[in-house]
Structures are given as structure tokens and as C-alpha cells.
Amino acid sequence: MTQPIVPTPYLPDTGALGMRKLMPPPGGTLIDLSLNESSWGASPAAVEAARARAEVPSRYPDPMSTALREAIGAHHAIDPEQVICGNGSEELLDVIARCYARPGDEVLFPRWGFAQFGVVAMRVGATAVKAEETAGYVTDVDALLAAVTERTRIVFVANPNNPTGTILPEAEVTRLVETLPPHIVLVLDSAYAEYPEDPEYTDGMAYVAGRQNVVVTRTFSKGYGLAALRVGWAYGPPAMIRVMNTVRGVGNVNAVAQEAALAALADQPFLSRVRRETAVERTRLFQGLGALGLAPLRGTCNFLLIRFPADTNHTAAAARRFLLDRGIVVNHTAPYGLDGFVRCSVGLPQEVDAVLAALGDFMV
Ligand SMILES: Cc1ncc(COP(=O)(O)O)c(C=O)c1O
Known part of the structure; x- marks a missing residue:
């Protein structure tokens, strides 16, 4: 066999x-x-948009999710060329692992980090390395940095994290971004960014500009309530987004999902x-x-x-x-x-x- x-x-x-x-x-x-x-x-407008597009199943989706990326760009004041859409943000976590980690490499994340971090590492044969967290179940930046080796290729941090729900305060994210060697990809998974009201919270988007190694993942599954349709996106340096686009599936975000996400974004x-x-x-x-x-x-x-x-x-x-x-x-x-x-x-x-x-x- x-x-x-x-x-x-x-x-x-x-x-x-x-x-x-x-x-x-x-x-x-x-x-x-x-x-x-x-x-x-989900927003009734998003449900209606999905229903309308579902009436035309014979037509392929836009493989670049152009309208959706432009709307995300306009909403978040970022360049749509630096945005990639995915079949849920899970696809993009997987794409990042496939682009940047190989067997023998290490993928590092906090001990109670999101389960898929270990799964995407496993899929590419990389070694998942878990760093201890604080006693309060919060990502420990010092422990993460201490666990970096010459084999570390990717660091994943979900903020807020699932399953703990805890956040890593902005000052700590800044310390991680500024101290991590720049050849290591840092993924800030902000799947729950729509929720926290804590003034110490950052969705991480501001760390992308001027860096080559920081990418933020976001999703329409949580606050926007489109989990069934599987729409996520990532914002990163142009070079990373280019590579990720070659690895993701063509037509990875189906047309119904693209239309629904567009309408959801418009219904703030x-x-x-x-x-x-x-x-x-x-x-x-x-x-x-x-x-x-x-x-x-x-x-x-x-x-x-x-x-x-x-x-x-x-x-x-x-x-x-x-x-x-x-x-x-x-x-x-x-x-x-x-x-x-x-x-x-x-x-x-x-x-x-x-x-x-x-x-x-x-x-x-
Ligand atoms: C921290 C975190 N990141 C990413 C995801 C993936 O979400 P999706 O693939 O639906 O965008 C989840 C889903 O629960 C999550 O909890």
C-alpha cells in the first residue's frame, strides 16, 4: 500500500x-x-446575498475574491493586494504552514494555543513545539522566545486565544514582534478580533506594515456569523501574500460565501x-x-x-x-x-x- x-x-x-x-x-x-x-x-442582508447567488450555481466564483478583498481593504484601510481570502481562516493557517515549514522544521505556539496550529504543523511533517503559558493561561512571550531554535520557522499566536479566551496585551505583542528574529514567520490569529473591548487588546493589523514576517488572519465565522460558509482572510507583506496565493486552492472561497461576506461587512x-x-x-x-x-x-x-x-x-x-x-x-x-x-x-x-x-x- x-x-x-x-x-x-x-x-x-x-x-x-x-x-x-x-x-x-x-x-x-x-x-x-x-x-x-x-x-x-448572520446579518439578514448576508443571508439574502447568499440566497441570491445560490440561484446561479453554474457560474464559477471569482478566484481572486476581488470584490471582497477590495471591501476588506476599504473597511480596514489596508491595501487589498496584501489581502488573501481563504476557505475559512483555517485554510490560510494551513497555507502558511505549507509555504514556510518542512519536515525537520519547528512550528512554535503557546501550550494552550488553538488546536489547528499543531494540526497544520503535522500536515507538513514539521515538529510542533509548545511553549509554557503564564499561570493565568495567557501567552508567555518570554517562554515563546526562549523556545525559539535555529529550526523554528513559524510562530502562531491566537489573540484572543481559543480555548482559553484570554488576550495577550498590546505591549506584549509589540515585544514579541520586535524581538522575534525577522526570518521567522509570526502569525497573529485574530479570529475573535471583533469581540474584545479591553483597551489593551490589539488585532495585530498595525504590525504588518514595514515588516516582512508578520501576517494576521481574520475570519467571517465568528462575529459576522458566517461559519457555515467558510470565509477567512489574511493580511500580510506583499511577498508572503504572493506566495500564499500560489499555494491556496483556486476558487477556494465559493461564490455564495464571497457574496455573503461582502454583505456582512457592509452591515456594521x-x-x-x-x-x-x-x-x-x-x-x-x-x-x-x-x-x-x-x-x-x-x-x-x-x-x-x-x-x-x-x-x-x-x-x-x-x-x-x-x-x-x-x-x-x-x-x-x-x-x-x-x-x-x-x-x-x-x-x-x-x-x-x-x-x-x-x-x-x-x-x-
Ligand atoms: C483561534 C481560531 N483561529 C482560527 C479559527 C478558524 O476559523 P475559521 O476557519 O472558521 O475561519 C478558529 C475557529 O474556531 C479559532 O478558534
Whole structure:
């Protein structure tokens, strides 16, 4: 049998590849808070644009996503030539790994960093290296810098990070950008950039100008609520974007997705409402969990990472099963090595009520 090119010893310990999307049973309901999706849906204008383009399936999409890149450029005041669109930002993380890392190279990221960082490293046969984080589950810039070797090719940092929800303050991002050797690609994954209100937060976009090695990834999956359509983008130095364009799939962003993303970007009032209402419900969830004696990390986006007690009756795994029996799906982060935690998206008001009521019963 032909051997796979992917070296199996690198198969990830994240479980991400085995992930399955649960859908509500026929006639039943399911509150799915497991995948950091937006509970607020998408702009009606984006849904309508998708519907209209779906009427013309015989025509290929624009392979350069031109109109969308121009709209992103105008909205963020950046050069559209320095923007590449992807089939979700996950495709672009993968493209970066395929462009810049080979077997024998090292891909570095924080210990509790986004699971796909390890997966994209594995796909190209590079070695995933994890740097310790602070005791507060925040990216530790000194630990990252100390883990750099002559083999390091890429450093990935998600800010805010998934699954922790924590942010790396701007001063620390600046220190990382300025200290990392410039031959190493630094990927600032800003998938949740639409959410944080913390004045210390930076989406990283300002670090791209004048550098050859810093690239920022963004997505329409989270705040804009287009996860099903798979639209992400990256902003980077012209030379990097050129190389990435040769490696990505042709027509990687389908036409329905391009139209929907364009309309979503144009509907900023919708995004503002999502941001505002997510923050209100996140605070309510955070406080409600605290009142139950649970300890969520101080999240900044549309999910919280909740620590469960060590006592055998109230473990994170038991909580996840208990919630599932009530039709509520949350994510047990054991595959990350975060055994004692559950990650829960911020739901609509009635969904937050349901989570708090169920966990109230669980914790008695
Ligand atoms: C930190 C982070 N980066 C990137 C992604 C990928 O998002 P998408 O491929 O939907 O753009 C996710 C998805 O959950 C994420 O949490």
C-alpha cells in the first residue's frame, strides 16, 4: 500500500480531526454551544446575498475574491493586494504552514494555543513545539522566545486565544514582534478580533506594515456569523501574500460565501449589535457561573473556559454529559490537556438561562 505523506507519529493529540458536528434530532432542539459559533446568526442582508447567488450555481466564483478583498481593504484601510481570502481562516493557517515549514522544521505556539496550529504543523511533517503559558493561561512571550531554535520557522499566536479566551496585551505583542528574529514567520490569529473591548487588546493589523514576517488572519465565522460558509482572510507583506496565493486552492472561497461576506461587512450595525449583546450575555454567564461556585477564566470573546472542581462528582467530563442529557452541547477541552475545563459559547439570553439552570442542578 502507498504510504501516506503525512508522517503518522505527528497525528495530533487534539482530537480536532475527529470532530463531528451535532445537529438537532428531527423535531427536537439542541443548544449547541460547543464550537464558538455566534449565537446571533448572520446579518439578514448576508443571508439574502447568499440566497441570491445560490440561484446561479453554474457560474464559477471569482478566484481572486476581488470584490471582497477590495471591501476588506476599504473597511480596514489596508491595501487589498496584501489581502488573501481563504476557505475559512483555517485554510490560510494551513497555507502558511505549507509555504514556510518542512519536515525537520519547528512550528512554535503557546501550550494552550488553538488546536489547528499543531494540526497544520503535522500536515507538513514539521515538529510542533509548545511553549509554557503564564499561570493565568495567557501567552508567555518570554517562554515563546526562549523556545525559539535555529529550526523554528513559524510562530502562531491566537489573540484572543481559543480555548482559553484570554488576550495577550498590546505591549506584549509589540515585544514579541520586535524581538522575534525577522526570518521567522509570526502569525497573529485574530479570529475573535471583533469581540474584545479591553483597551489593551490589539488585532495585530498595525504590525504588518514595514515588516516582512508578520501576517494576521481574520475570519467571517465568528462575529459576522458566517461559519457555515467558510470565509477567512489574511493580511500580510506583499511577498508572503504572493506566495500564499500560489499555494491556496483556486476558487477556494465559493461564490455564495464571497457574496455573503461582502454583505456582512457592509452591515456594521448588525456586527455592533452582536458585539454588544454577546458582551452582556458573557458577563451574565460569567457572574452566574461564579455564583454557582464555578471558576470561568476571564474571557473576552463569544465563549468562556470554565474550570470545574476536582471532586469526583463534579468533574468537567461529568458536567458535559449532564448538559448533553439536557440537550446542551459544550466542549470538553481534555484533548487540549485541559482536563478540568469545559468550553461553552455565549448563548442567547434564554440559552444562558438554560446553561445556568442545568449547571445549578449539576452542582448540588
Ligand atoms: C483561534 C481560531 N483561529 C482560527 C479559527 C478558524 O476559523 P475559521 O476557519 O472558521 O475561519 C478558529 C475557529 O474556531 C479559532 O478558534
